[in-house]
Amino acid sequence: MHKKPIIIIIGSYKKRAILFCILLISLLILSMFIFNISHPVFNNTSSKPIVIDPGHGGIDGGSSHNDLLEKNINLEVSLKLKKILSDKNIRVVMTRDKDISLESKSDLKSSRYRRDLNARKSIIDKNNAELFVSIHVNAHPKNTKAQGVQVIHYPESRDSEHLAKEISDSINKIVFNEFLKTEQIKAEVLTGNFYVLRESKSPGVIVEIGFITTPEDRELIQNEDYQYKMVTAIAQGIIEYIANRN
């Protein structure tokens, strides 16, 4: 007469314990999703920033076609890239966020052009950047059929080469294959001995997002959807680079 109730009590206690464990595990999994524990790198807003460098600015328009100036497209695209990275909790520093040139921020005794580039390098170095991306628009006045994206890195930097490949792969997938549905135009990885690429302490690349001198590309680089797909792809490439390196 005494045993039966005891068995019932033990049975229900075990059930409750199991239910409690299931609830605890569910809560743990839920909190991992809420706090994004699976990507700790991108949750840390105090980690090293990514520097976005919109090429040219102010007195320096960069390449042009009639009244279309490279410097303005570079800034538009760079601000979109900043937004997309910030939305992913990645800390961003801009070399410029308005239409200015940067030579006054350098005390180098050199040409205006070199001081402007030196100021960009100093911003990258002072912020101890995780990496940097310089946004530019290409020009090929002699070949108005030249199309596509170039991702340029300094030849001696393995990290920069790795970053360039990740960004280029991502652009080919997201911009060309999925968005424009073409395999004719591509993003290619090139090397270049450019001042900011060579002199900066952090790995980095120049992304030339299209040719201002080619009618088809000229339309694309001004197109909001193209710009949005481009920054989505660059951001994805950056994230892949950081994830694979860690």
Ligand SMILES: [Zn+2]
């Ligand atoms: Zn440029």
